[in-house]
Amino acid sequence: MEGWKKNLREIEPYTPGEQPDKAGMIKLNTNENPYPPAPGVLKAIKEFSPDKLRLYPNAESLPIVEALAEFYGRKKEEIFVGVGSDDVLAVAYMALFNSDKPILFPDITYSFYDVWAELFRVPFRQIPLDENFRIRKEDYFIENGGVLLANPNAPTSVNESLENIEDIIKHNPDSVVIIDEAYVDFGGNTALPLIDKYDNLLIVQTFSKARSMAGMRVGYAIGNPELIRAMNDIKYSFNSYTMNLPALTFAVEAVKDRAYFTENINKIMETRSKTMEELKSLAFTFPDSKTNFLFITHEKCPAKDLFAALKNENIFVRYFNKPRIDNYLRVTIGTDEEMKTFVTFVKKYLTDNNYI
């Protein structure tokens, strides 16, 4: 290769889910929340004065850090805030995964993990989940430069017990264990109670799912102050003002309204139960979900074909053309009405094609 082109970074990037914008579409492909953010957020948006935009925002993201500290009963030195948990995880890679040994994560998990490893030149090893998409905890009792687990996992929706998670943390005193809890609010078990016991544990969560604010881009990590300090040092070496003022202002309102948060989650979990029943009756199988999505497969109907048929109908779900999961669809839980439309179409499709 000639000249400046040889200096370009060639990397295979993460492919985010499609963001179509079609009238009447049913969007079940990127695990967004179908309900609006808390009423306090909407009020704060209406009252926000554009004059405030003249000034830089608080570099320490203090409004959200303090609101989260109060919500979780933690110290503010234990909390890091970033532009979605994607940003938080990227900073965590830079700050906490600096060993020559490989970091470990499952073969089927959030497909950004290997992209960051490549980007930051962190050696990594992908460990196969078992045939039920479960972690074999002993696989993580080996020498490593760090461990990263999504719990519940995506796109499988499988939740691991806190006992297994604790066992993995306990066996890794010499590396940082990150638990990505993007979906934990929908019935999973958070590792937060383990923070005081293990100083090598970092928990990452987000406003994108249970708090209905994917568009605002707010995520956070909770862990030992030493881990948080290392992450802040990276942040201030990169971009001091990651969190914009509207995000800092509005996200606080979402944290304050505990009742709305609970109500929102409960609605989604109820719709999830109903949808699971319906899909079972259509001969789909799927792991028990503790997330706001289902990971479904059908013995007769190829996932890829159903994906295309749904898309044609303006119903968007996610299909991963990857080993082991290329006959599955990941379906986000929408409103009751959206799920009814989804199930009705699927039933008709299966019937018309003699799959049921």
Ligand code: PMP
């Ligand atoms: N972790 C997992 C497991 C996810 O599925 C997602 C959503 N794509 C994220 C992290 C990132 O979410 P966000 O950046 O919106 O907080």
